[in-house]
Amino acid sequence: MKIDVRHASHPEAVRGYDTETLRRHFLIETVFAGGEIRLTYSHYDRMVIGGAMPLGEGLPLGAPKEIGQETFLAERELGALNIGGAGRVVVDGRSHELQKYDCLYIGKGARDVRFESTDAADPAKFYLVSTPAHEAHPTVLLTRDRARHLTPGEAATANRRSIYQFIHPEVCQSCQLTMGFTMIDAGSVWNTMPAHTHDRRMEAYLYFDLEADQRVFHFMGEPQQTRHMLVASEQAIISPPWSIHSGAGTKNYSFIWAMAGDNKSFTDMDHIAIADLR
Ligand SMILES: O=C[C@H](O)[C@@H](O)CC(=O)C(=O)O
Ligand SMILES: [Zn+2]
Numbered sequence: 081m082k083i084d085v086r087h088a089s090h091p092e093a094v095r096g097y098d099t100e101t102l103r104r105h106f107l108i109e110t111v112f113a114g115g116e117i118r119l120t121y122s123h124y125d126r127m128v129i130g131g132a133m134p135l136g137e138g139l140p141l142g143a144p145k146e147i148g149q150e151t152f153l154a155e156r157e158l159g160a161l162n163i164g165g166a167g168r169v170v171v172d173g174r175s176h177e178l179q180k181y182d183c184l185y186i187g188k189g190a191r192d193v194r195f196e197s198t199d200a201a202d203p204a205k206f207y208l209v210s211t212p213a214h215e216a217h218p219t220v221l222l223t224r225d226r227a228r229h230l231t232p233g234e235a236a237t238a239n240r241r242s243i244y245q246f247i248h249p250e251v252c253q254s255c256q257l258t259m260g261f262t263m264i265d266a267g268s269v270w271n272t273m274p275a276h277t278h279d280r281r282m283e284a285y286l287y288f289d290l291e292a293d294q295r296v297f298h299f300m301g302e303p304q305q306t307r308h309m310l311v312a313s314e315q316a317i318i319s320p321p322w323s324i325h326s327g328a329g330t331k332n333y334s335f336i337w338a339m340a341g342d343n344k345s346f347t348d349m350d351h352i353a354i355a356d357l358r
Pocket of ligand 2: 276325349
């Protein structure tokens with residue numbers, strides 16, 4: 081298991097970052113590696129972001145020194161959303177089957193967590209997001225049909241999409257984690273435009289379901305100091321709480337969003353008029 085630590089950047093410092101520096105701090109280029117668990121520990125709200133891609137044998141979730149506990153979930157909660165082939169997550173001996181687009185919430189205190197693929201030739205890819213937790217909530221399997229489904233956006237503004245809310249107060253209890261995914265309709269390209277910030281919550285995105293030769297222009301930065309990163313499929317971005325987070329693809333795509341911070345209110349956003357962006 082590999083874990084990469086990312087410290088937090090001050091917005092005034094980010095104004096001077098060049099492309100390589102922006103990518104080193106805010107882009108996770110390799111989320112999924114065959115037969116491995118790879119994690120990134122962000123100091124924004126201590127969110128851990130990563131991927132488990134089991135091949136032949138199951139992958140146990142260890143507790144690296146960075147976590148500071150004997151078990152990974154001693155003082156944390158975890159969301160695992162499968163974007164690959166069928167697989168299972170075994171939590172303290174209980175097996176949960178996840179097809180593509182299913183999500184498992186694992187509550188604080190689970191001791192033994194392991195990830196398995198049904199077929200090593202079509203491996204599961206579990207995208208993982210973990211945040212500190214103060215209370216034990218039940219572990220819940222959230223199949224796609226259990227998610228809260230919204231269909232915002234319009235073809236004229238190229239942002240018709242489906243939002244699936246899984247770890248969300250109306251669907252599943254959690255301490256501070258919220259998580260789900262958004263699928264952009266064919267012919268639409270934009271997510272989250274008009275853009276917003278929510279300084280009380282940070283956010284991370286995993287872009288996926290995009291062809292290898294296509295990219296998403298991911299926009300970040302203070303609203304009047306925007307920057308962008310070119311992001312490929314199955315790469316993740318860390319969005320600081322003060323930053324906008326919005327993307328336009330060269331084609332439609334999907335992305336998993338996850339947030340942590342002072343509230344779990346998905347609609348608590350400070351919108352920025354498109355004309356005010358710089
Ligand atoms: O605060 C919420 C996040 O930015 C995203 O979840 C927005 C999103 O999925 C969408 O508009 O499609
Ligand atoms: Zn947001």
